[in-house]
Structures are given as C-alpha cells and as structure tokens.
Amino acid sequence: MSKLEDTIAAVRPLDEAAMAEARARQDRMTKPRGSLGVLEDVSVRLAGLAGACPPEVPEPAAVAVFASDHGVHAQGVTPWPQEVTAQMVLNFLAGGAVVNVFAAQAGARVTVVDVGVAAELEAVPGLLSHKIAPGTADMTQGPAMTRDQARQALEIGINVAEGLALSGVRCLAAGDMGIANTTASAALIAVFTGRDPGEVTGRGTGIDDATLARKVDVIGRALALHRPDPSDPLGVLAAVGGFEHGAIAGFILGAAAARLPVVLDGVITGAAALVAAAFAPDALGACFAGHRSVEPGHGATLRHLGLRPLIDLDLRLGEGTGAVLALPIVQSAARALRDVATFDSAGVTDKDDVATLDA
Numbered sequence: 001m002s003k004l005e006d007t008i009a010a011v012r013p014l015d016e017a018a019m020a021e022a023r024a025r026q027d028r029m030t031k032p033r034g035s036l037g038v039l040e041d042v043s044v045r046l047a048g049l050a051g052a053c054p055p056e057v058p059e060p061a062a063v064a065v066f067a068s069d070h071g072v073h074a075q076g077v078t079p080w081p082q083e084v085t086a087q088m089v090l091n092f093l094a095g096g097a098v099v100n101v102f103a104a105q106a107g108a109r110v111t112v113v114d115v116g117v118a119a120e121l122e123a124v125p126g127l128l129s130h131k132i133a134p135g136t137a138d139m140t141q142g143p144a145m146t147r148d149q150a151r152q153a154l155e156i157g158i159n160v161a162e163g164l165a166l167s168g169v170r171c172l173a174a175g176d177m178g179i180a181n182t183t184a185s186a187a188l189i190a191v192f193t194g195r196d197p198g199e200v201t202g203r204g205t206g207i208d209d210a211t212l213a214r215k216v217d218v219i220g221r222a223l224a225l226h227r228p229d230p231s232d233p234l235g236v237l238a239a240v241g242g243f244e245h246g247a248i249a250g251f252i253l254g255a256a257a258a259r260l261p262v263v264l265d266g267v268i269t270g271a272a273a274l275v276a277a278a279f280a281p282d283a284l285g286a287c288f289a290g291h292r293s294v295e296p297g298h299g300a301t302l303r304h305l306g307l308r309p310l311i312d313l314d315l316r317l318g319e320g321t322g323a324v325l326a327l328p329i330v331q332s333a334a335r336a337l338r339d340v341a342t343f344d345s346a347g348v349t350d351k352d353d354v355a356t357l358d359a
C-alpha cells in the first residue's frame with residue numbers, strides 16, 4: 001500500500017471508554033456540572049484521541065503553513081498579484097507575519113512549507129521545499145492538477161505531520177497561504193456540501209460586487225466542466241483543489257493517524273478537512289475548529305462537518321492565525337481535566353450529596 005492508503009488505514013475512531021471516563025471526571029470536578037460548556041466536549045474528545053483519561057496536555061504545539069499558487073488567478077478572482085504568495089512566505093520565515101506574532105504569544109513553532117508557489121524559492125533557509133509544480137493549472141480550462149499530483153500533495157502533508165510528531169510536537173495547527181485560494185476552497189466546499197457556488201463563495205481578501213459575481217461564475221463553470229464526484233476525493237482535489245488543500249488534508253490525516261489533535265483555521269483548512277473526511281471520516285475526531293471565518297463557505301463547512309468553532313472574531317486572514325489563537329483554549333481544556341480538584345479530593349460538598357428537607 002502507499003503512504004496515503006497506509007495512513008487512511010491507521011485512522012481509528014475515538015476511544016469510547018476514555019471518553020466515558022472523561023465525562024464522568026468532568027462531573028466530579030469542583031464546578032457545577034456542564035459549566036465549562038464546549039471545553040468539556042473538547043476535553044472529552046482529547047481523552048478519546050489519546051485513549052486515556054486524563055490525556056496529556058497537548059504541548060508543545062506547532063503550526064504548519066502550506067503555501068501554493070493557483071492557475072485560476074488568471075480569471076481575475078482576487079485583486080492581489082500572485083507574487084504576494086512568495087513574498088508572504090519570506091515574511092513568515094523572517095517572523096514578521098501575524099501568524100508568527102500569534103504563535104510567539106501561544107508558544108508555538110511555525111513551519112513553512114512550499115507545495116506549489118509559482119516563484120523560485122529553492123535556496124531559502126528554513127523553508128520546507130516540496131514544490132509539486134509552480135502553481136496549479138486554471139480549473140476553468142482543465143483539471144487544476146493530475147491525480148498523481150493530488151496524491152503527492154496529500155503525502156507531503158502526511159510527512160510534515162509525521163515529522164512534527166517525531167520531533168516531539170503534541171498539538172498541530174494548520175495554516176495556508178495562497179493568493180486566489182478562496183476560489184478553490186469555495187469550489188471544494190460546493191462539491192462536498194452539495195451547495196450552490198453562490199451560497200459558499202465569499203469576498204476572500206476583499207473584492208467588489210462585480211468581482212464576486214465573476215468568482216461565482218468561474219466556480220460554476222469549473223464545476224460544470226469537471227462534474228466532480230464527492231465519493232472520489234482524489235478526483236475532486238485534482239479537478240478544482242489547490243496543492244495546499246491536498247497537503248493540509250494529508251496533514252489532518254497524518255495527525256489523526258498519530259492520534260494528535262489538529263486545530264483548523266479558516267475556509268481553506270475547512271475545505272481541506274472536507275477532503276480529509278471524504279477519505280477517512282474518523283479523521284474528524286482529531287480536528288478542532290479553531291475559529292469561524294467570515295467567509296460564508298466556512299460556516300457551511302463547519303456545519304457539514306459537525307465542528308463547533310472555538311472562537312468567532314470576524315477573522316478572514318488565513319496563515320493559521322485563527323488556529324493558533326485557539327491553541328490555549330484546547331490546551332486549557334486538557335489541563336482542566338487533568339488538574340482541577342474533584343469534590344472528593346478538595347472536600348467540597350456536591351449538591352447531589354446534600355440531604356434534601358423531605359429525605
């Protein structure tokens with residue numbers, strides 16, 4: 001079997017016994033039952049992923065930013081020139097982007113991966129160079145990539161997740177950089193959620209009404225040309241995806257196979273999670289939605305996947321910024337499950353142990 005098939009086969013459901021133990025422990029912690037809300041669910045899923053209660057606190061963390069360019073840029077779907085992708089890669093490596101600053105605050109490492117940036121970046125120190133091609137092809141003219149390239153992208157992402165796990169990282173976060181990639185994201189989302197392009201296409205970096213109408217039309221034409229079959233995720237990725245979508249989908253599969261949590265970012269990582277879930281639905285057990293992006297396709301994606309965003313701050317940047325902001329929430333959920341005293345250990349009276357007047 002290939003790396004992709006091996007990894008898919010290694011993705012297993014969450015451990016029900018550990019989750020039951022975590023739910024029971026949450027109910028014995030010195031707080032009213034349910035008062036940690038969504039954090040209780042996060043802690044239960046972390047226990048299920050680790051197969052232990054309490055699980056280790058997931059740290060240290062690392063965010064991997066997958067960068068690539070898009071042939072569909074030629075259709076005028078974004079106001080930004082393609083060279084900004086490469087320029088931002090250099091900015092990530094110099095430590096000057098928003099994701100670097102948020103990662104410093106969260107104590108997370110930043111790894112930058114070139115999976116298909118159009119510009120030459122071979123000799124750049126610190127960059128993981130895995131360029132499949134200098135950008136995808138224009139999805140309105142033919143498939144964005146070959147099936148073989150789609151598989152390469154997935155396997156690069158799996159390898160990056162495995163490498164970070166081997167280096168001792170215990171919590172992964174996913175990020176992206178790619179001018180025009182909200183077009184490919186909306187196309188993937190339309191295919192996997194079955195929604196119309198008009199419902200799931202947004203303004204990306206910021207486009208006017210005329211450009212938005214063209215973007216929706218471009219996606220509609222690409223879908224009419226390829227008629228992608230959602231039960232063939234490799235085919236969908238090849239038809240309308242980006243190299244970074246494939247790599248991020250692989251990164252999610254690699255995290256799930258290694259039973260490490262992976263915190264997702266905005267609409268691009270959400271679209272990639274749809275691809276990953278189409279290969280291995282149980283991979284969603286490892287996924288935590290860091291935030292909800294302003295992009296309409298992202299809300300639709302999270303609802304489709306059944307993932308609840310941990311923060312909702314009108315972000316629409318990408319780079320992994322929303323994922324990194326959510327890292328302390330995921331880590332705090334695990335730490336609370338491990339370190340908060342129980343009613344018994346702290347000698348605090350539980351309301352259920354109080355004798356009632358008529359008892």
Ligand SMILES: O=C(O)c1ccc[n+]([C@@H]2O[C@H](COP(=O)([O-])O)[C@@H](O)[C@H]2O)c1
Pocket residue numbers: 077078079080176177178179180181182183203204205206265266267268293294295298315316317318319
């Ligand atoms: O994460 C998001 O939800 C998000 C929403 C809008 C834009 N972006 C970022 O903006 C770039 C793509 O925007 P666009 O308009 O060129 O398709 C790409 O680098 C993304 O990381 C990201």
Ligand SMILES: Cc1cc2nc[nH]c2cc1C
Pocket residue numbers: 080084088176177178205317318319
């Ligand atoms: C400047 C800039 C920074 C970004 N970071 C992620 N996507 C981006 C798009 C642009 C245009």
